[in-house]
Amino acid sequence: xxxSARYAVFGHPVAHSLSPRIHAAFGDQTGIAVDxxxxxxxxxxxxxxPADFAGSGGDGANVTLPHKEAAFALANTRSxxxxxxxxxxxxxxxxxxxxxxxxxxxxxxxxxxDRHGLxxxxxxxxxxxxxxxxxxxxxxxxxxxxxxxxxxxxTPERADALADALGEPGRVHPRYLERVGESGEFDLIVNATxxxxxxxxPALPRALVGMRTAAVDLNYGEAxxxxxxxxxxxxxxxxxDGLGMLVEQAAESFALWHGVRPExxxxxxxxxxxxxxxxxxx
Ligand code: NDP
Numbered sequence: 001x002x003x004s005a006r007y008a009v010f011g012h013p014v015a016h017s018l019s020p021r022i023h024a025a026f027g028d029q030t031g032i033a034v035d036x037x038x039x040x041x042x043x044x045x046x047x048x049x050p051a052d053f054a055g056s057g058g059d060g061a062n063v064t065l066p067h068k069e070a071a072f073a074l075a076n077t078r079s080x081x082x083x084x085x086x087x088x089x090x091x092x093x094x095x096x097x098x099x100x101x102x103x104x105x106x107x108x109x110x111x112x113x114d115r116h117g118l119x120x121x122x123x124x125x126x127x128x129x130x131x132x133x134x135x136x137x138x139x140x141x142x143x144x145x146x147x148x149x150x151x152x153x154x155t156p157e158r159a160d161a162l163a164d165a166l167g168e169p170g171r172v173h174p175r176y177l178e179r180v181g182e183s184g185e186f187d188l189i190v191n192a193t194x195x196x197x198x199x200x201x202p203a204l205p206r207a208l209v210g211m212r213t214a215a216v217d218l219n220y221g222e223a224x225x226x227x228x229x230x231x232x233x234x235x236x237x238x239x240x241d242g243l244g245m246l247v248e249q250a251a252e253s254f255a256l257w258h259g260v261r262p263e264x265x266x267x268x269x270x271x272x273x274x275x276x277x278x279x280x281x282x
Pocket of ligand 1: 065066104107128129130131132133134153154155158192193194195197200201202218219220223242243245246247249
């Protein structure tokens with residue numbers, strides 16, 4: 001009897017992940033039988049996990065915090081966007097080896113463009129954070145035509161390293177977090193830190209926000225509350241959480257695995273309604 005292909009998200013912790021729900025919804029919508037599980041892999045246990053998974057029928061996987069850089073290292077081949085990010089969030093089984101890709105940046109740009117009608121061209125953009133998620137979205141923001149990308153991070157050396165890796169010194173400017181107020185207003189402020197998971201927000205001055213500033217948090221649910229509250233309190237024109245990006249990056253992974261691009265709006269609407277109920281119930 002033939003065994004159907006298996007998919008999974010690897011992370012630590014991962015029990016909270018919405019990815020199994022999203023991929024099941026895409027499967028229902030497209031008529032593709034999707035066997036997609038959440039697999040908790042502690043940092044020391046991740047190195048062998050994709051090979052073990054392949055041995056039991058694994059054909060594709062998402063990789064989330066904290067394993068994206070380890071997934072990059074173990075992939076046998078990599079897409080250009082994964083190469084640029086130095087991080088992999090999607091593994092695709094090809095000819096008995098793992099191909100690494102990164103769909104985070106495409107997911108963010110598609111959410112901002114298609115769902116929120118936000119034109120990134122010519123926008124002065126501030127990226128806060130230099131971890132795996134920031135690495136995933138920085139190249140896509142540049143490709144989408146932002147007018148200069150300023151990068152700040154709690155650990156400034158990581159902002160410098162990300163700026164170097166992007167290889168566009170004329171457009172990418174690492175700055176000290178404490179001095180970012182000197183850079184003036186930004187049209188787009190992207191929070192790619194995990195500070196909100198602990199209820200915190202990086203210390204940001206009011207001077208960053210102008211009349212047409214849009215603020216985007218890659219986090220969603222409770223973790224997005226501190227940054228988006230800061231943004232609204234400072235009068236941003238639009239405050240967007242990371243739920244749309246989550247659904248869009250998942251759709252991009254689904255298309256890589258199954259060759260079909262699912263409709264994202266119904267899945268996004270259902271998750272947003274559920275999330276709103278959860279946040280307001282707290
Ligand atoms: P990493 O652990 O790789 O990086 C964390 C980043 O947050 C680093 O830049 C770190 O700075 C910074 N940071 C952590 N705590 C604080 C703090 N208290 N104050 C200031 N900065 C802080 O995580 P990822 O980059 O993978 O993920 C970041 C967030 O983005 C996560 O919460 C994740 O859930 C979310 N995400 C959402 C996605 C979506 O589809 N919507 C996709 C991917 C991620 P330092 O370098 O100094 O440690």
